Amino acid sequence: MNRTKIMKEQTIDNKTPASSGVIAVKVDDLTVAYNYKPVLWDIDLEIPEGVLMAIVGPNGAGKSTLIKSILGILKPIAGSVTIYGKPYKKQRQLVAYVPQKGSVDWDFPTTALDVVMMGTYGSLGWIKRPGQKEKKASLEALEKVGMLAFKSRQISQLSGGQQQRIFLARALVQNASIYFMDEPFQGVDATTEIAIINILKELRKAGKTVIVVHHDLQTVPEYFDWVTFLNVKKIATGPVKDIFNDDNLTKTYGINYKVSIQE
Amino acid sequence: MDITEYIKLVFTDYTLRTITLGTAILGAVTGMLGSFAVLRKQSLLGDAISHAALPGIAIAFLITGAKDSNTLLIGALISGLIGTFWIRGIVTKTHLKSDTALGLILSLFFGFGMLLLTFIQKQPNANQAGLDKYLFGQAATLVESDVWLMAIVTGLCLIVMLTFWKEFKILLFDADYTQTLGFNTKFIDILITTFIVLAIVLGLQTVGVVLMSAMLLAPAAAARQWTNSLSVMVFLAAIFGAFSGVFGTAISASQNNLSTGPVIVLVAGVFVMFSFIFSPSRGLLFKQIRFIKNRRDLELHKTLAFMHHIAETHEDISHPHAIKLLNNFQGYTRSTLQKLVDKDYVQLDGNMWSLTKTGFETAANLYTKQSTEDE
Numbered sequence: 001m002n003r004t005k006i007m008k009e010q011t012i013d014n015k016t017p018a019s020s021g022v023i024a025v026k027v028d029d030l031t032v033a034y035n036y037k038p039v040l041w042d043i044d045l046e047i048p049e050g051v052l053m054a055i056v057g058p059n060g061a062g063k064s065t066l067i068k069s070i071l072g073i074l075k076p077i078a079g080s081v082t083i084y085g086k087p088y089k090k091q092r093q094l095v096a097y098v099p100q101k102g103s104v105d106w107d108f109p110t111t112a113l114d115v116v117m118m119g120t121y122g123s124l125g126w127i128k129r130p131g132q133k134e135k136k137a138s139l140e141a142l143e144k145v146g147m148l149a150f151k152s153r154q155i156s157q158l159s160g161g162q163q164q165r166i167f168l169a170r171a172l173v174q175n176a177s178i179y180f181m182d183e184p185f186q187g188v189d190a191t192t193e194i195a196i197i198n199i200l201k202e203l204r205k206a207g208k209t210v211i212v213v214h215h216d217l218q219t220v221p222e223y224f225d226w227v228t229f230l231n232v233k234k235i236a237t238g239p240v241k242d243i244f245n246d247d248n249l250t251k252t253y254g255i256n257y258k259v260s261i262q263e
Numbered sequence: 264m265d266i267t268e269y270i271k272l273v274f275t276d277y278t279l280r281t282i283t284l285g286t287a288i289l290g291a292v293t294g295m296l297g298s299f300a301v302l303r304k305q306s307l308l309g310d311a312i313s314h315a316a317l318p319g320i321a322i323a324f325l326i327t328g329a330k331d332s333n334t335l336l337i338g339a340l341i342s343g344l345i346g347t348f349w350i351r352g353i354v355t356k357t358h359l360k361s362d363t364a365l366g367l368i369l370s371l372f373f374g375f376g377m378l379l380l381t382f383i384q385k386q387p388n389a390n391q392a393g394l395d396k397y398l399f400g401q402a403a404t405l406v407e408s409d410v411w412l413m414a415i416v417t418g419l420c421l422i423v424m425l426t427f428w429k430e431f432k433i434l435l436f437d438a439d440y441t442q443t444l445g446f447n448t449k450f451i452d453i454l455i456t457t458f459i460v461l462a463i464v465l466g467l468q469t470v471g472v473v474l475m476s477a478m479l480l481a482p483a484a485a486a487r488q489w490t491n492s493l494s495v496m497v498f499l500a501a502i503f504g505a506f507s508g509v510f511g512t513a514i515s516a517s518q519n520n521l522s523t524g525p526v527i528v529l530v531a532g533v534f535v536m537f538s539f540i541f542s543p544s545r546g547l548l549f550k551q552i553r554f555i556k557n558r559r560d561l562e563l564h565k566t567l568a569f570m571h572h573i574a575e576t577h578e579d580i581s582h583p584h585a586i587k588l589l590n591n592f593q594g595y596t597r598s599t600l601q602k603l604v605d606k607d608y609v610q611l612d613g614n615m616w617s618l619t620k621t622g623f624e625t626a627a628n629l630y631t632k633q634s635t636e637d638e
Contacts, residue, residue, distance in 0.1 A: 035358065071443045092445045104437045108302065109491045118433050122444030127426055154491040170440075 022084075024049040024178055024209040025070065030079030032062070032069050039065045041233045043079070047211060049177075052204040053226035054214040054240075058253050061231040063213040064100065067180045071097055083178065093123060096176035098167050100183050106156045112166050113151040116141055119173035134173075141169040146195060161192035168196060178209045185216065197223050220244055269513060278403070279516060285405040285413060286508030286527055289469055292417040292462045294482030294504025295424065298497045299455050301483040302435045307362060308347070308456075310476035311369040312463045315346025317376025317472050320397050321383060330393065332409060332468055339397075339464045346372050347460055373472070400471030400524035402512065413465050420458050424497075431455060432493055470524040481531035482507065488542035507531035559599075564629055566599050567608060570618055571626030580623045583615035 027045040031038060040062040047053060055063045068074040070081050072088050083091035096119070119141070120134040130138075142148045145165040150158060158166065164184055171179055179200075185193050200210050200223075214220065220227055220240060227244050229235035229252040236248045273283050300308055316339035323338025324330065346368050353364035383394060396404065424431065433441045434451045442448045459479070466475050486499035511527030540548050566589070573588065574580050589600070600616070603609040608622030618626070 068439070073439045073442055089445075092443070095443070097440060097443045099437065099440055103439065105302075105304070108436050109487065109493045109496050110432070110436065111491070115436070118436070118440070121429060121433055121441075121446075124429070126430065126446070129429055 022049040023047065024084060025211070026082045026085075027066075027070065028080045028082075030066075030069060030076050030081065032065055032074060032076045038232060040069065040076075043230075043234050045228065045234060045237060047209060047237075048226070049209050050204060050207050051226035052200055052210045052212070052224050053228060054212050054220050054224040055228045055230055056214055056217060056220065056252065057230035057235075061252075063230055064182050066230065067097075067182055067211070067213060071095065071180060093174075094177040096171035096174040096179050098171045098179065098181040098184055101160065101164050101167060101186060103182075106158075106163060108155065110155060111151065112147060112153050112155055112158065112162075113138055113142065115155060115166050116169045116173055119170040122174060137173050137175075138169070141173040142166075144172060145169045145199065161188040164188050164192065164196065168199060172199070176208070179203060179211065181210070181212045183213050183215065185214065217249070269517060273513075279512075281407055281410055282402050282405050282516070282523070283509055283512045285410040286402060286469060286512045286523065287505040288410065288413045288417050288508075289462075289466050290478065290482065290504030290506070290508035290527070290531075291501040292413070292420055292504075293466060293478040294486070294500035294502070295497050296420065296455075296459045296462050297479035297481075297483035297504070298486065298493075298500045299431065299435060300459055300479055301487065302493075303455075305361070306480050307365040307369075307476070308350070309459065309463055309479035311350060311365040311372075312343045312347055312460050313467065313472045313475035314369045314376070315372035316340070316343040316464055316467055317397065318342050318372055318379055319345075319376075320394070320467070321376055321379035324383060324394060325379070332404070333412070335397075336464055336467070339467055340460065342372065343460045343464055344457070347456055351456075376472075396471070397467050398471050398473055399522060400467065400469045400474065402469045402515070402523035402527075405469060409468065416461055416465055420462070423454065423458065427451065427454065428494075435493075470527060474524055474528045477528040477531060478504065478507075481528070481535050485531075485534040485538040488538035488545045491544070503531065503534045507534060562596070562599050563602055567603060567622065567626045568629055570603075570609065570616070571623060571629075574618045574623060574626075581610070581617045581619065583612060583617040586611075586614050586616055589616075 023046050025045070025047040027043055030040055030043040030045075032040040039060075043066065045066075055066065057063050065074060069076050070088065072081075081088055083094055088095070113135075116138040117130050117134060120130050120137060124130060124134070139148065139151065142151055145168050147162060147165050147169060150162060155163065155166065164187075168181075168184060171181070181200075184196055184200075188196070200212070203210050204225075212224070214224070221244055224240055226238070227240045228237040229243075229248050231252045231254075235252045236243045273279055297309070300306060319338035319340065319342025320335045321338075322342070323335045326338075327334050350361070350364045350368050353359055353367070354361045359367075380394060430441075430446055430451045433444075434446070434448055434455075438448055438452075441451075463475050463479065466478055470478055482500040482504035483496070485503050486496045489499055490496050507527050507530045511530040512523055514530070515521040515523040515526040538546070540546050543549050569589070570584075573584055574582065586600070600609065600611075603622065604611055606622075607619060608625060610617050610619055
């Protein structure tokens with residue numbers, strides 16, 4: 001409750017990176033292959049605490065694979081991942097994941113509130129059922145994404161943007177330090193996109209680290225303060241203002257890419 | 264035989280009581296577990312498991328030489344489990360899709376089972392007669408101990424389901440996410456699958472290899488039509504399954520020479536048909552009714568909006584206009600006009616119409632209201 005209030009009072013500003021110099025996520029020599037074909041090749045990546053980072057790259061560059069490998073959903077053939085210096089398995093409670101919206105069947109018989117409550121299952125552990133405390137936290141998360149009015153809606157009766165907000169609320173309720181999001185802006189309208197990016201900026205303001213697989217290159221400088229270029233290999237990673245340039249874009253996308261960076 | 268007589272018989276006649284209880288319990292447990300299979304999009308899994316159980320039955324008979332149903336069911340269980348884990352193995356280790364893996368295992372195991380059955384039938388052993396009842400099931404062979412076994416497995420299944428309800432639910436909805444939360448998804452998955460295999464194996468004697476998957480799917484598919492809550496769906500599926508068993512047994516018992524298994528499956532099918540048509544939210548009937556109603560409303564709104572458009576040009580909104588004006592407008596019919604009059608949106612005076620104050624306001628708010636409702 002307190003946290004919500006504090007976050008609301010803060011103004012949204014993306015000019016000052018909140019980075020404290022601590023490394024939140026460290027990826028070493030990560031290689032992932034499907035069927036002998038490498039999808040990710042020898043990735044070294046350090047993500048500082050408190051950044052709002054975009055992972056960009058063409059289709060098939062391994063962006064989702066990178067996130068899934070960090071989260072242990074996919075098994076890499078080589079390499080290691082640490083979260084604040086420890087293996088992911090020991091740090092699960094620090095990490096929240098927003099999968100691609102299309103990865104689940106939205107006709108599943110359940111309500112919006114129920115899906116958000118799933119975010120509390122991790123801290124509950126085995127067998128224990130969510131109670132009043134979990135319900136309250138879930139309702140707060142729904143309110144934060146502007147979906148409180150839809151809490152009893154069957155999830156198939158929500159629009160694509162609303163479904164995405166539900167997924168976001170489910171991650172928010174985990175109260176994590178690091179958020180991984182797989183294309184949260186895919187197929188959402190402008191209003192929802194703004195609502196989502198404001199929440200992500202609030203998260204960063206609160207000192208959280210947010211990593212987003214992103215497709216719209218035009219909005220990278222506006223939304224993010226950190227960026228990783230990926231195309232099977234890591235092309236570059238760093239502050240948007242330093243490395244988001246035509247050179248890296250061309251290296252990543254293989255065509256002569258010109259993007260006008262708005263200051 | 265009339266109904267009261269039959270009901271009396273169910274409570275007094277040992278055989279009929281045993282069969283009714285057995286099919287009811289079987290229907291309930293398969294309905295419950297079937298909900299999970301349907302929601303995991305593993306509808307074919309039940310079919311594959313039941314077919315995969317056949318060679319197990321044959322091999323168990325070949326080894327023991329006895330037709331004891333428990334021994335044969337253990338054989339069925341083992342080969343059903345082997346089939347299931349091969350399917351899982353094929354899906355995870357190769358690039359074949361699960362429907363291919365299911366179809367492959369289903370036909371391979373069933374073919375092998377049939378081969379063994381024909382081999383057994385050629386044996387001089389007099390004991391071999393009747394093994395083929397596992398193909399289509401024979402409820403009449405159920406004895407009290409079979410029913411007890413079903414009840415125990417159903418009870419166990421209920422306990423496990425209630426204990427791990429939260430884990431089952433989240434795995435069914437979003438397996439990857441479940442894994443990131445730290446749950447051992449493999450364990451949950453194996454738990455669900457093992458119970459599905461158990462339920463299927465228990466049903467083989469009654470419903471048979473070929474039709475068993477319908478027991479799993481039909482109650483669940485019917486139940487899904489009536490609710491948007493997982494717990495209600497599982498509960499309804501159990502009820503539908505149980506009633507299919509009871510009604511199916513009743514129909515086959517009151518007619519001569521009707522095999523129980525197929526009748527139960529057909530009754531379950533009737534539940535499905537009924538649910539597909541008459542469910543209020545998802546049923547075809549109400550969908551069609553809603554569709555027609557929406558179209559009528561839309562015609563009405565369009566006409567009203569058109570009238571508003573004309574009326575707007577005058578200072579006096581109730582300025583009368585000729586009905587002829589509307590004739591060129593598509594969507595206008597005499598009955599829509601009459602409906603607008605009934606709703607007190609429009610006044611008629613001879614060949615002239617005029618918007619009332621309420622009509623004008625409603626028309627003005629028509630589209631703005633709709634867009635706020637959407638949000």
